[in-house]
Every structure is written in structure tokens, then in C-alpha cells.
Amino acid sequence: MTLVPVLVLAALLFSLGVYGLLARRNAVLVLLAIELMLNAVNINLIAFEAMIRDSLATGQVFAIFVITVAAAEVGIGLAIVLLIFRNRATANVDEFNLMKW
Amino acid sequence: MSDWFSEPANWVFLVVGLAVAFSALRVVTSRNVVHAALYLVATLAGTAVLFLLLSAEFVAWVLVLVYIGAVIVLFLFGIMITRAPIGYDATLDNDHRGVAAVVSGALFLLLSWVSIDFFGSTALKDVGDPTATDLLGESILGRFVLPFEIVSFVLLAALIGGITVARKDATPLEAEERV
Numbered sequence: 001m002t003l004v005p006v007l008v009l010a011a012l013l014f015s016l017g018v019y020g021l022l023a024r025r026n027a028v029l030v031l032l033a034i035e036l037m038l039n040a041v042n043i044n045l046i047a048f049e050a051m052i053r054d055s056l057a058t059g060q061v062f063a064i065f066v067i068t069v070a071a072a073e074v075g076i077g078l079a080i081v082l083l084i085f086r087n088r089a090t091a092n093v094d095e096f097n098l099m100k101w
Numbered sequence: 102m103s104d105w106f107s108e109p110a111n112w113v114f115l116v117v118g119l120a121v122a123f124s125a126l127r128v129v130t131s132r133n134v135v136h137a138a139l140y141l142v143a144t145l146a147g148t149a150v151l152f153l154l155l156s157a158e159f160v161a162w163v164l165v166l167v168y169i170g171a172v173i174v175l176f177l178f179g180i181m182i183t184r185a186p187i188g189y190d191a192t193l194d195n196d197h198r199g200v201a202a203v204v205s206g207a208l209f210l211l212l213s214w215v216s217i218d219f220f221g222s223t224a225l226k227d228v229g230d231p232t233a234t235d236l237l238g239e240s241i242l243g244r245f246v247l248p249f250e251i252v253s254f255v256l257l258a259a260l261i262g263g264i265t266v267a268r269k270d271a272t273p274l275e276a277e278e279r280v
Binding site: 001002003004005006007008009011012013014015016017018019020021022023024025026027028029031032033035036039042043046047049050051053055056057058059060061063064065067068069070071072073074075076078079080081082083085086091094 | 108110111114118121122125126128129134137138141144145148151152154155156157159160163164167168171172175176178179180182183192193194195197198200201202204205206208209212213216217220221222223224225226232236237240241244245248249252253255256258259260262263264266267269
């Protein structure tokens with residue numbers, strides 16, 4: 001088994017995440033697209049770990065760190081979406097203009 | 102090419118990779134919010150199988166537990182609480198789909214071109230031979246103990262921050278009554 005197909009799959013997932021990030025209106029769906037991108041990064045880390053196989057399993061350790069940070073990001077992100085929904089009664093990102101003057 | 106098909110790991114990768122790619126596509130194109138979240142479950146499950154194939158056994162199960170077990174449930178809660186339109190909804194996308202498709206397509210071509218150009222036919226070592234979990238544990242709590250502590254602090258801060266942000270604060274009048 002070679003490295004390149006795995007990297008291409010990860011690139012595909014990352015690009016689909018970018019597409020979702022740009023094309024979606026609903027804030028929850030934007031967060032789902034970000035999860036897709038983080039997942040692509042995890043696949044890359046694990047693939048390079050499977051290529052290098054160092055004695056510290058660095059790639060796997062960092063994949064676990066990425067998963068942790070993703071969990072924290074989802075918690076905070078959904079809390080913010082919830083707060084904006086409570087104030088604005090909408091979860092569409094193109095209707096959030098709080099930071100414009 | 103016949104060499105490629107003679108290796109069972111490649112077959113598993115082909116099937117799982119196609120499933121992951123399809124469900125990821127559905128995550129970003131589905132017209133139904135709940136379906137998008139459930140397709141993400143399929144994507145993550147496929148990724149976990151891929152991790153097993155790439156001999157990262159522990160990370161695969163962490164992915165299943167943390168993502169499919171916790172994060173997706175959180176997402177479904179988010180969908181229900183924000184009363185996102187459950188069921189078919191044509192207004193989930195904005196008007197920039199064409200630009201977004203061009204940008205992501207160009208990004209995909211660039212990334213895969215660089216990968217293929219650089220890593221040509223690099224082979225993976227010992228595919229299917231799982232990494233010993235004790236090695237991973239020693240690595241996390243040995244060489245990487247400081248990042249590990251920092252990332253657990255980040256998680257704690259995010260938990261407290263999430264509770265603080267989402268909590269309904271008492272209005273000044275209610276706060277006065279309570280005193």
C-alpha cells in the first residue's frame with residue numbers, strides 16, 4: 001500500500017470542507033464542514049506516521065491532540081451559535097452583522 | 102496495476118475511501134441538516150476503518166468514542182436547539198456555490214498534485230500491524246507530557262467557556278430581587 005492515495009483522499013476531504021465552509025449558510029453546517037477539514041488533517045497525520053514509524057508515534061499523538069482541540073472547538077462554537085440564535089432568532093451566518101458598524 | 106490489486110489492503114482502502122468520499126460530499130451538499138450530521142457519522146466511521154488499516158488502532162477508537170459518541174450528539178443537540186429547519190430546506194446554501202466549488206476544486210488539484218509529485222510511490226511500512234498502545238501512552242505521558250497538559254487545560258477552559266457563554270444571565274431586575 002502506498003502513501004499517495006491516502007494523501008489524495010485527505011486532500012479531497014479538506015477541499016470538500018472548504019467548499020462547505022464557503023457555500024453553507026447555516027452556522028451548524030459551517031461547523032460540520034470545519035470538522036471535515038480537521039478530519040482530513042488527522043488522516044494526513046496518521047498516513048505520515050504510517051510512513052515514518054518513529055519510536056515516539058508522533059503522528060498518532062498529534063492526531064489525538066487535534067481530536068481534543070476539535071472537541072473544544074465544537075463546544076465553544078455551538079455555545080456561540082446558541083447565544084446568537086437566542087439574540088437574533090436565526091442561525092444563518094449571512095445574517096450575523098453584529099461586528100459591522 | 103495488477104500488482105496493486107493483488108494486495109488486500111488496497112481493496113479495503115478503495116472501498117472505504119470511496120465510501121468516505123461519497124459521504125463527505127453528502128455532508129456539504131445535503132439539503133437536510135440532520136442528514137448532513139448523519140453523513141458526517143459515516144465519514145468518521147470510514148476514517149476510523151482507515152486508521153485501523155494504517156495501524157493506528159488507538160486513535161481509531163478514540164475517533165469513534167470522541168467524535169461519533171460525543172461530538173455528533175453535540176451537533177444534533179445544536180441542530181435541535183437552534184431550531185434549524187428539520188427536513189428538506191433549499192435555503193441552506195448561500196449564493197456563492199460556484200465560487201466555492203472553483204476554490205475547493207483548485208485547492209484539491211493543487212494539494213493532490215503536490216502530494217503525487219513529492220511522494221510518488223512512497224510505500225507505507227507494515228500496513229495492518231497495529232502500533233502498541235503502551236508505546237503511545239509512554240509517548241504522550243513522557244516526551245509529550247507538557248503539550249498533553251496544555252491541551253487538557255484548553256479543553257477545561259473550553260468547557261467552562263462554553264457553559265459561561267451559553268448560560269442565560271439573569272436580567273438586572275431579577276438579580277436585584279435575589280439580593
